[in-house]
Amino acid sequence: MTLAGPFCFGPQFPLVEYEDDNVDPGAGDRQWKNQEEDPGCEPTLLRALLQDVLASTIPQLQVPERLREGGQPGALLRRYPHHQECARQPLLCCQCPLPGHCHRERGRWLLPGHPPGADSAHTVPTTWLASLCFHTCSCYTHWAPRDQGQCPPILLFQHPGFHQDTGPGSFRTKKRFETGRIEPNYPKVCGHQGNVLDIKWNPFIDNIIASCSEDTSVRIWEIPEGGLKRNMTEALLELHGHSRRVGLVEWHPTTNNILFSAGYDYKVLIWNLDVGEPVKMIDCHSDVILCMSFNTDGSLLTTTCKDKKLRVIEPRSGRVLQEANCKNHRVNRVVFLGNMKRLLTTGVSRWNTRQIALWDQEDLSMPLIEEEIDGLSGLLFPFYDADTHMLYLAGKGDGNIRYYEISTEKPFLSYLMEFRSPAPQKGLGVMPKHGLDVSACEVFRFYKLVTLKGLIEPISMIVPRRSDSYQEDIYPMTPGTEPALTPDEWLGGINRDPVLMSLKEGYKKSSKMVFKAPIKEKKSVVVNGIDLLENVPPRTENELLRMFFRQQDEIRRLKEELAQKDIRIRQLQLELKNLRNSPKNC
Structure with missing residues (x-):
């Protein structure tokens, strides 16, 4: 399975979509698209919605006194009809106050008349305002402070009420034959507390998918056979196991229940899902890991890093076998080229032109070839088909896909042609080999996420043949859905090529593989009456803000209680002094 951009595919549940975390820094200043189309809408005070809705949906947050009855709102709300079929249940959408009537500082909104630095009792938490921004008829919105480049995207709102599972950490799965418009209330997987950064289907079990998020966790999900209801x-x-957000996940290509995860703590963790614990840690990177790729039998792992280095690593020992310092070719993506013992990287040259390079995995001192592509700025995503030795290059923001043929002899890389489209792509997903239509001589299939139209378009690579019979020359034996090793065998040092299958009979679902989650005993670490494992520290910015404002309210309450007790103590001391000095005690 391959992922490039915000979705990926598997054979049975191929379509997965999640919210992109690349947010426009000026998204907080966007006005609603149909604001001028409905001038008769009357503004509603924010405090009314806070009292009626937030008090029940977010009970742990206290409404600031400034927003209670008689207070001035920090934002206005307008009521717009969502669509003709649901005009009786309109949506509420958040609108910024007039320019100059509010300030933004450190992820908070300050009320009118309160300059930056005012007491936090008069501030509206970011999480509240984020909870009030929904989509209208055809407009999605993000809320972000001016001084922050990114914030969690706001998900679709399911009317008529708020739902706790409409947070930023979610994605959707959909069967590939289910086409058409996706409704806003379509079920989603929404267990993460932060943005979902990567997702991968299990190569051996169709309905198992792994996801990683900004909340520092990796989660394994089992999608029901009939889809989500x-x-x-x-x-x-x-x-x-990670101390910072997790940006990448990869399944081992030949071993069942072995998962790799790369986090922003510069570490790669190897998880044995049979026990649910990390069994190895690769700690050789000095910056954020950008990409991971395995060779055919999974005995070697190659990574690209933000420190401009390309590494070939023995994953079980964590030893770096080869390392290249790519100063002239800043690498972004890397892929192993099957059994050719070659690596292909995409990146940027010193003149800021997009570039590809071919490397010998046993000698990374110099690339075998370097070839400039164009002067565009979008990332190049490489996709390699080991069965046909075809390389596909697709750029983020481009509308074309280039084809190359890879060989072991010079010139190594031969340009063939390209697929052109006027619609730019935001990302591309790839269908596994056993999901292709062999009767139509389909050798590769992309699913293109079109940026402007908000749709996903399948693109099939078909070899023109007159005969409808099975073409063995373009469909050799390919890696199948049966694992070659168990986790204990692979961790013990055994390497084995993947189990091959023929596509002549079409795809057959494996009935032997069933994922069983390990049963863990609940542990507790109690300090001063507090269970540290139950009360975990905040992992995302939103959780940190909630905790901060909750602690501020608690500190304020304790100060008031302490002041009242001090007054009471002074009163009792004065009464005691008067009793001692009274004539009866003389």
């Missing part, structure tokens, strides 16, 4: 919030397995 309601929002899924409980993961089959939660993996905690």
